[in-house]
Amino acid sequence: MGWLSAGDGYEVALVEGRVAARATSGRSAGRQLKSLPRALRDHPEVDRLRRFAEWLDRHAAACVAQVDSWMVSSLPVPTGLLARVWPDEAWQAALRDMAVVGDDPEEVGFLRGATEDGELRVVNLDGETVRLSPRTVTLPHPVLLPDLDDIREFAAELGIVQRVEQIHRATWQRPDDLDPKATEIREFTGGSFRSRFALAARASSLGYRVSGGYSTARVRDGGRTVEASVWIGEPYWEDTVETGSLTWQDQDGRALPLREVGPVAWSEGMRMAAALYAGRVIEEGKNG
Numbered sequence: 001m002g003w004l005s006a007g008d009g010y011e012v013a014l015v016e017g018r019v020a021a022r023a024t025s026g027r028s029a030g031r032q033l034k035s036l037p038r039a040l041r042d043h044p045e046v047d048r049l050r051r052f053a054e055w056l057d058r059h060a061a062a063c064v065a066q067v068d069s070w071m072v073s074s075l076p077v078p079t080g081l082l083a084r085v086w087p088d089e090a091w092q093a094a095l096r097d098m099a100v101v102g103d104d105p106e107e108v109g110f111l112r113g114a115t116e117d118g119e120l121r122v123v124n125l126d127g128e129t130v131r132l133s134p135r136t137v138t139l140p141h142p143v144l145l146p147d148l149d150d151i152r153e154f155a156a157e158l159g160i161v162q163r164v165e166q167i168h169r170a171t172w173q174r175p176d177d178l179d180p181k182a183t184e185i186r187e188f189t190g191g192s193f194r195s196r197f198a199l200a201a202r203a204s205s206l207g208y209r210v211s212g213g214y215s216t217a218r219v220r221d222g223g224r225t226v227e228a229s230v231w232i233g234e235p236y237w238e239d240t241v242e243t244g245s246l247t248w249q250d251q252d253g254r255a256l257p258l259r260e261v262g263p264v265a266w267s268e269g270m271r272m273a274a275a276l277y278a279g280r281v282i283e284e285g286k287n288g
Contacts, residue, residue, distance in 0.1 A: 005045070006045040009023055009024055009025050010039075011024055012040065013049070014049055014052065014056075015032065018053065019046055019049045019053065020033070020036070021036050021040055060090040060093065063085075064164055067094040067095055067139065071098070071139040071166050072220075072264065073141075073219065073221075074138050074141050074264065076136035077138065078136050079119075079120060079132075079134055079135060079137055082111075082114045082118075082120065082137070083115060083119075086113070093163050094163050094164055095111055097110050097111060097162050098110070098111050099111075099142075099145065099166060099167060100122060100137045100138065101137060102120075102134035102137050108124070108145060108146075108151060109122030109125070109130065110122055110123045110158070119131050119132070120134075123158065127154075127158075141166075142166055143172075143173070144264065152167055155168075170271050171267045172266060172271065172274075174258070174261060174266040178258045181257065182257065183247060183248075183255045183256065183258060184245040184246060184247045184258075185245060185246040185247075187246075188246060188276065189242070189244055189245055190242050191242060191279070192280050192281050194240055195237075195238065195239070195240065196235070196238075199241055200215070200232055202279045203276060206272070206276070212235065213231055214229040214230060214231055214232060215230045217272045219265045221262035221263070221264040224250065224262075225250075225251045226248055226250060226256065226261065226262065227249050227251075228246065229247050229249065230245070230246050230272060230273050231244025231245060232244070232276070243276055243277055246269055246270070246272075248269055
């Protein structure tokens with residue numbers, strides 16, 4: 001964006017997300033100053049730019065959250081929608097280099113551009129840039145991608161960096177030898193925290209919802225909504241607390257047998273439980 005007049009002798013602009021100033025006269029005319037002059041700190045134009053910068057940060061975070069939601073749910077996204085939002089730098093940053101799948105579920109490519117008429121430019125796994133015009137695309141959850149290790153290796157060769165964690169997202173595969181009656185995972189139980197508040201704060205900082213005594217992650221998997229839950233202790237409990245078991249429920253609140261949990265819901269539930277458990281207090285001299 002351009003430079004705006006801010007009183008006698010100065011102009012201001014947003015530069016890399018912060019308010020910067022430059023002099024319009026004297027020896028420093030036309031050069032960006034290292035810091036904002038004291039005389040400008042309460043100027044109305046500076047205040048407007050600061051509020052605009054805050055809005056841009058919120059907008060960028062919202063774009064990332066939306067793309068993450070599309071990816072976790074593996075929902076079809078209209079190609080025309082991607083074309084409309086692509087010129088927006090925040091949307092472009094969130095979408096660029098996401099793995100996408102069009103009409104052929106076996107053809108995976110990394111998104112590099114979108115034209116106004118709904119054509120996508122992607123780099124396929126042969127390293128070739130191709131153009132696709134499907135009606136919709138999916139941004140698949142990595143647990144659904146075939147040959148994920150090969151895709152990760154290829155992404156590393158291309159130097160791909162994703163704003164939304166997809167290709168290098170931690171994934172878990174559901175075992176085949178589960179007890180038919182089992183409804184909970186206890187692998188991440190017993191993680192000790194100094195207080196329930198500290199555990200709840202960790203859950204919130206990781207983007208999970210805290211409801212009652214649980215940290216939850218809601219996932220759309222295979223056409224149905226499933227909620228993974230980890231027990232984190234009663235609200236307002238002031239003593240130390242430990243992480244509890246991981247369970248899944250359907251949209252009616254029915255506890256799902258582990259064998260009925262789909263691949264995405266399983267992976268995301270395990271990811272949540274592992275992330276919470278990783279923040280536990282570890283006593284000195286212990287590795288557990």
